[in-house]
Amino acid sequence: MLWxxxxxxxxxxxxxxxxxxxxxxxxxxxxxPDAPAVDILSGGNKVFEAQAxxxxxxxAEVPAGSLTLTVQTTGQxxxxxxxxxxxxxxxKYYTVMAxxxxxxxxxxxxxxxxxxxxxxxxxxxxxxxPDAPAVDxxLKGGPVLFRNxxxxxxxxxxxxxxxxxxLEVRPTGARTVxxxxxxxxxxxxxVYSVFAVGLLAGETLEVxxxxxxxxxx
Numbered sequence: 001m002l003w004x005x006x007x008x009x010x011x012x013x014x015x016x017x018x019x020x021x022x023x024x025x026x027x028x029x030x031x032x033p034d035a036p037a038v039d040i041l042s043g044g045n046k047v048f049e050a051q052a053x054x055x056x057x058x059x060a061e062v063p064a065g066s067l068t069l070t071v072q073t074t075g076q077x078x079x080x081x082x083x084x085x086x087x088x089x090x091x092k093y094y095t096v097m098a099x100x101x102x103x104x105x106x107x108x109x110x111x112x113x114x115x116x117x118x119x120x121x122x123x124x125x126x127x128x129x130p131d132a133p134a135v136d137x138x139l140k141g142g143p144v145l146f147r148n149x150x151x152x153x154x155x156x157x158x159x160x161x162x163x164x165x166x167l168e169v170r171p172t173g174a175r176t177v178x179x180x181x182x183x184x185x186x187x188x189x190x191v192y193s194v195f196a197v198g199l200l201a202g203e204t205l206e207v208x209x210x211x212x213x214x215x216x217x
Contacts, residue, residue, distance in 0.1 A: 021064060021065070021090065022063075022064045022090030022091060023062070023063065023064060023090060023091070024061075024062050024063070024064045024089060024090055024091070024092055024093075024094065025059040025060070025061060025062070025092070025093040025094065026059065026060055026062050026086075026093075026094045026095075026096065027056065027057045027058060027059045027060065027093075027094070027095050027096070027112075028040060028048050028051055028055075028056075028057045028095070028096050028098075029055075029056045029057075029095050029096070029097045029098065030051045030052060030053050030055045030056075030098050031053070031054070031097055031098055031099050031128040031195060031197050032053060032098050032099065032100055032102070032105065033053050033101065033197070033198060033199060033202075033204065034053075034101060034102045035053065035098065035102060035105070036052075036073065036074070037050050037051060037052040037073075037074040038050075038051055038071050038072065038073060038074055039071070039072050039073075039074050039078060040069050040070070040071055040084075041069065041070040041071075041072065042062065042067060042068070042069050044070075047060045047069065048060065049074070050074045051074075053197075054197060054208050056095075056193075056210045059093060062088060064088055064089060064090035064091075065087060065088070066086070066087050067085075067086060067088075068083050068084065068085050068086075069083070069084040069086065070083055070084070071083075092111060093111065093112040093113070093114050093212075094109055094110065094111055094112060095109070095110050095112055095193075096108075096109050097109075097110065097126070097128065099128055099151075099152055100130045101130050101131075101199075104130060106152070108152060110154060112193070112212055113157060113191075114191050114212045114213060115191070116189045116190055116191055117159055118188075118189060119162070119188050119189065120159040120160060120161055120162065120188055121159065121160050121161075121162055121186035121187060121188060121189075121191070121192060122157045122158070122159055122190075122191040122192070123157065123158055123159075123160055123191075123192045123193075124146075124155045124156060124157045124158070124192070124193055124194070125137050125146045125149060125154065125155045125193075125194045125196065126153075126154040126155075126193060126194065126195045126196065127149040127150060127151050127152065127153050127154070128151070128152070128195050128196055128197045129151060129196050129197060129198055129199065129205055130151055130199070131199055131200045131201050132151065132178065132196070132199075132200045132205065133150075133172070133200075134148050134149060134150040134151075134171070134172040135148075135149055135169050135170060135171060135172055135178060135196070136148065136149075136169075136170045136171075136173070137149070137167060137169055137194075138168050138170060139165065139166070139167060139168070140166035140167060140168050140180070144170075145158060145160070145167075146158065147172070148172045148173075149172075157191070160186055161188075162186060162187055162188035162189075163185070163186065164183055164184065164185045164186075165181075165183075165184050165185075165186070166180075166181070166182050166183065166184075167180075167181035167184055168181065169181065169196060169205075169207075178205065179196070179205045179206070179207070181207055184207075184209060190211055190213070191211070191212040191213070192209060192210065192211055192212060193209075193210045193212055194207055194208070194209050194210075195207060195208040195209075195210065
C-alpha cells in the first residue's frame with residue numbers, strides 16, 4: 001500500500017561514524033498531504049502521537065548514538081509499519097521531514113540550528129510542495145529575501161528585524177505571486193522554520209510557520 005511505502009521512506013541511517021554518549025534532540029514534520037497519521041515510538045513508549053499532515057512536533061530528547069524508532073498507525077488497533085534505525089550526535093537538533101505525495105514519497109533529515117540572535121528573528125524557508133516550481137520568497141511588492149528554492153530544498157537561516165510582514169511566494173525570477181502571505185509575525189530573539197506545503201494543482205498551497213524551540217507542547 002502507498003502509505004507503507006511512505007513509512008518505508010523514513011528508514012534513515014544518519015551519517016555519524018561513532019556512537020556517542022549524551023543527548024540529541026529530534027522532531028518530526030509530516031509534510032505529505034495524502035499520507036495517514038502515525039505514532040512514533042522508542043523502546044515501546046510513544047515519542048510522537050497522531051502526527052498528521054502539517055504537524056511539526058516539539059523536540060524530543062533521545063540518547064545520542066544508535067537507536068530504533070518504531071512507526072505504527074494511529075488508532076485503537078495500531079499496526080506496526082516499520083522500524084527506523086537512526087544515529088544522532090550529542091547536543092544537536094534535527095528534523096526528520098516526510099516529503100512528497102503518496103506516489104513520490106521520500107524522507108529527509110536536516111540539522112536545526114536553534115540558537116537565537118539577540119534583537120532579531122532567525123528565519124529559514126523549506127520548500128515542501130512537490131508539484132510547485134522553484135520559488136523566491138519576497139516582501140510584498142519588494143525585494144527577494146530567499147531565492148530559488150526548489151522542492152526538497154531549504155534556505156539557510158536569515159535574520160530579519162522583529163515585526164509583522166506581508167510576504168509573497170513567487171516563481172523564481174518572476175513577479176507573479178503564487179502564494180500571498182499576509183501578516184506573518186516574527187519575534188526578536190526567536191528562530192523560525194517556514195514550511196511551504198500543499199499542492200499547486202489542487203490549489204492547496206499554504207505555509208506552516210513553526211518556532212524552533214525545545215520543549216513540550
